[in-house]
Structures are given as structure tokens and as C-alpha cells.
Amino acid sequence: xxxxxxxxxxxxxxxxxxxxxxxxxxxxxxxxxxxxxxxxxxxxxxxxxxxxxxxxxxxxxxxxxxxxxxxxxxxxxxxxxxxxxxxxxxxxxxxxxxxxxxxxxxxxxxxxxxxxxxxxxxxxxxxxxxxxxxxxxxxxxxxxxxxxxxxxxxxxxxxxxxxxxxxxxxxxxxxxxxxxxxxxxxxxxxxxxxxxxxxxxxxxxxxxxxxxxxxxxxxxxxxxxxxxxxxxxxxxxxxxxxxxxxxxxxxxxxxx
Ligand code: GEK
Numbered sequence: 001x002x003x004x005x006x007x008x009x010x011x012x013x014x015x016x017x018x019x020x021x022x023x024x025x026x027x028x029x030x031x032x033x034x035x036x037x038x039x040x041x042x043x044x045x046x047x048x049x050x051x052x053x054x055x056x057x058x059x060x061x062x063x064x065x066x067x068x069x070x071x072x073x074x075x076x077x078x079x080x081x082x083x084x085x086x087x088x089x090x091x092x093x094x095x096x097x098x099x100x101x102x103x104x105x106x107x108x109x110x111x112x113x114x115x116x117x118x119x120x121x122x123x124x125x126x127x128x129x130x131x132x133x134x135x136x137x138x139x140x141x142x143x144x145x146x147x148x149x150x151x152x153x154x155x156x157x158x159x160x161x162x163x164x165x166x167x168x169x170x171x172x173x174x175x176x177x178x179x180x181x182x183x184x185x186x187x188x189x190x191x192x193x194x195x196x197x198x199x200x201x202x203x204x205x206x207x208x209x210x211x212x213x214x215x216x217x218x219x220x221x222x223x224x225x226x227x228x229x230x231x232x233x234x235x236x237x238x239x240x241x242x243x244x245x246x247x248x249x250x251x252x253x254x255x256x
């Protein structure tokens with residue numbers, strides 16, 4: 001069968017239950033954790049919560065094929081169920097590359113492994129349960145932090161990026177996608193409102209939106225675009241560009 005276009009290669013094929021985790025009023029909303037309950041519904045949750053997610057995943061595949069160097073490694077840090085790994089695996093044609101998908105949630109990684117191992121493709125993928133703040137990368141030509149850095153404590157972000165940078169080859173690229181906040185309170189409120197409109201349009205109720213926001217507010221700490229750009233430069237990246245934004249969600253590319 002002839003297939004064309006990038007959408008064939010994204011996370012849409014991943015099995016998922018519908019996300020109803022915050023649909024009934026909870027006595028107490030506890031801090032969000034990437035546990036088995038979340039892993040079960042994750043593809044549905046992220047697609048209905050992050051504007052532009054499927055586009056970013058598809059572009060990660062396209063960009064990985066541009067930056068992958070022969071006999072190097074491609075890293076998917078905070079891989080969750082491996083959507084970015086999957087996109088890279090389907091796109092990259094460079095000889096001798098392997099993908100390393102890293103997450104510190106065993107529940108996420110078990111599902112990612114089941115899914116990635118069921119595929120029969122030439123590019124090998126290793127699924128590693130590890131904390132990315134303590135990881136040493138080797139011969140990395142392409143690194144993905146797709147909505148992961150926002151879960152790392154702000155005081156550890158520079159050091160984590162420096163560590164990543166030192167494991168990257170000259171000319172290698174890092175993709176950093178994040179939820180943003182804005183210095184201007186009006187802009188911040190407007191884009192946050194539009195994000196909630198997006199979630200409502202995807203079937204989340206006001207109760208679900210507000211309980212999820214409570215669960216995530218101490219766990220996921222967004223920063224401004226300028227903070228990310230300045231930090232990437234300070235770590236040593238030569239070129240930094242913001243290549244995507246939808247409401248308060250953005251993605252940057254940084255080249256060593
Ligand atoms: C995607 N990138 O679908 N070490 C390793 N993993 C971590 C750490 C850490 N210190 N902290 C958080 N995580 C994915 C989506 S989700 C984003 C990424 C979201 C992991 C955590 O377990 C979770 O799987 C992931 O980072 C964040 O393209 O849910 O908004």
C-alpha cells in the first residue's frame with residue numbers, strides 16, 4: 001500500500017484510553033505524577049492538552065533526519081510513551097544511528113518499550129529508566145526535550161542543559177519544547193485563556209481544567225521564552241531559534 005505524508009509516522013497509532021482522570025470532583029487534588037493511570041491515557045491527554053503537539057512530533061522526525069550524523073545517537077529525554085522516538089525512527093535514514101529514549105517513570109517506559117518493540121524497523125531504540133538531570137550523553141547528534149525541562153526544578157535546569165551540551169557533537173541540534181509564561185500579565189492571562197478554550201474545544205470540562213491545573217501547578221514550572229533563549233546561549237549553543245508557537249506553547253531549536 002502506498003502511504004505518504006508525515007502524519008502516518010506519528011503517535012496517532014499509539015494505543016490509549018480516554019483521559020477522564022479529573023472528570024469527577026476530587027476531595028483533594030494531589031500533585032500530578034507520571035504513574036500507571038496517567039500512562040494509560042497519556043496519548044489522549046497530551047493531544048487534547050497541548051496545542052500543536054502532533055505538529056511538533058511530526059517536525060521532530062523531519063528535523064532528526066536533517067541533523068542525524070552517521071554512527072551517532074539520538075536522544076528522546078523525558079520520552080513518556082516514545083512519540084518523538086517513534087517519529088525519529090520512521091524518518092531518519094542516516095546509517096549507524098540509534099535512539100535512546102529516557103524517562104524516570106517506569107510506568108511510562110514499560111508502555112513505550114511494549115510499543116516500540118512491537119515495531120520491526122532497522123533503527124534500534126533503547127528504553128532507559130533514568131533521571132535526565134544525572135545522565136551522561138554520548139555522541140549525540142540530535143536531542144529532544146519535548147515538554148520535559150518544565151518538570152525539572154528551575155535551579156537544576158542550567159546544569160542539566162550543560163550536561164546535555166557536553167555530550168553533543170559539533171553541529172548537533174537540541175529541540176526544546178515548553179509551556180511558556182509571559183512577563184506581561186495581560187498577555188499571560190490572554191494566552192492562558194486561549195489555551196483553556198483549546199482544552200474546552202477538545203472536550204475537557206471546566207472542572208477537569210481546573211483540577212488538572214491545581215494538580216500540575218507545583219510540579220510543572222513554566223518560564224518565559226527569553227529565559228529559555230538566554231539559558232541556551234549561556235550553556236554554549238551557537239544558534240538558538242524559536243521555530244514554533246501556539247498560544248502559550250513553544251518549541252526552540254539550539255545548534256552546538
Ligand atoms: C512526548 N516528550 O510525548 N528524568 C527523566 N524523565 C523525566 C524527569 C526526569 N528528571 N522529569 C520528568 N520526566 C514526551 C512528553 S511529558 C510532558 C513529555 C507532559 C518525564 C516524565 O516522567 C514524563 O514522562 C515526561 O518527562 C514529561 O513528546 O506530560 O506535559
